[in-house]
Amino acid sequence: MEYAKVKVANLPSVRRLPAYLHLLKQLEATGLDFVSGTQISQELKLEPIQVRKDLAITGIVGKPRIGFPVTALITAIETFLGWDNTTDAFLIGSGHLGSALLGYQGFKEHGLNIVAAFDNAEEKFGQTIHDTEVFPLEKLPDLAERMHVRIAIMTVPASEAQSIADFLVDAGIEGIWNFTPVSLRLPANIVVQHEDLACGLAVLSKKLQHTQQELDDTACNE
Amino acid sequence: MEYAKVKVANLPSVRRLPAYLHLLKQLEATGLDFVSGTQISQELKLEPIQVRKDLAITGIVGKPRIGFPVTALITAIETFLGWDNTTDAFLIGSGHLGSALLGYQGFKEHGLNIVAAFDNAEEKFGQTIHDTEVFPLEKLPDLAERMHVRIAIMTVPASEAQSIADFLVDAGIEGIWNFTPVSLRLPANIVVQHEDLACGLAVLSKKLQHTQQELDDTACNE
DNA sequence: TAGATTGTTAATCGATTAACAATC
């Protein structure tokens, strides 16, 4: 069988769903029953039509004049993203960033549960970081099979990223959340989500250049 | 004066530049003088034409048949992003993620230097996290002015995000790298880069659903 | 009823991709 490149309908919409989810949970906490796309758009600084289109992919149906039922909308988004059931994951590389992710409580809210961490550094074996035990990387294949874990979060040094990724795939890992700056070369059936902080920093830097530019221009014109 | 929404040419291209930079530095380390867009595209799994378009925004000029000069291309990207000069930044909120970012050495390579951390928790005042001192948040306005710091990295609890952001803007901060899940409401002249891990997780979750779907479909057809 | 909001269908906009002449 040939694996087609995974096609996900409207990726930009999928990326915006967590922002809706966060807002909706806040609104739910205040006891609100219904919210209109217009209200949501104002809170998140989006176009009303974009909100309606985004929410439509989850299958939610709203009431004209009234808006969307808040609780049902939360459920619809969580179900759509598969965040209604908890998925177990491994974390590979217990350095600074890895430790921070182990301490981040927000993942559980998104259906992700880090059940074990792995490292190559002997002095870390058996350590517990934020209630998660660190194992030698070599034990991963066995544990992955026994615990039926399909997802790995990679926070390892760039120099080791490719070889460790290959090792993970051999061990049956199907999805990798890649926090290294390396573009991994893996079989087409492996799902890789590249999370590179430098991308966001590039955009921030560029936008700041432009505002600085504007200020300079203004100064010149005076 | 009215501030127009900051317009940055071809944002997707800007986001890809750090990946080119990382690869090019690797190639430079091997002593390579020239690299073609075709070679780069194979390494990063992109279309050759996309590589050429992306690199063109930096102003680099290549040689037909030969490719692009590696060192000059690195310089062109760094200059384009403003990463050739170091910019000082503050980090607000020294929890798990904040500490991890303080320990992350990669920022310096991208022209970002975190000179001080701030927190509201008294027990952290005076502490040093990865060689960076933690100050009371109330000292920020004074230090921002004296040190001419324009950029803040926000790793604070969601519940405090908006009020702290307002405080930062009052203190003269012009750019905020926002690691909270909150959509901040700030004046239009403030540059905000929202870095929400949940966005990437949403995409990963959705893609994994699809592969699982395919596997289920295959199983059914057998 | 009157009117705000939904959801659909069409138009616009911008990014990606294709085609190809210029060039080293």
Place this chain on the structure above:
DNA sequence: TAGATTGTTAATCGATTAACAATC
């Protein structure tokens, strides 16, 4: 010279935005 690669101009693709009938 021959041919791979660049850079430009045009075509395609997909996401965003607009328009508007349906509806509560």
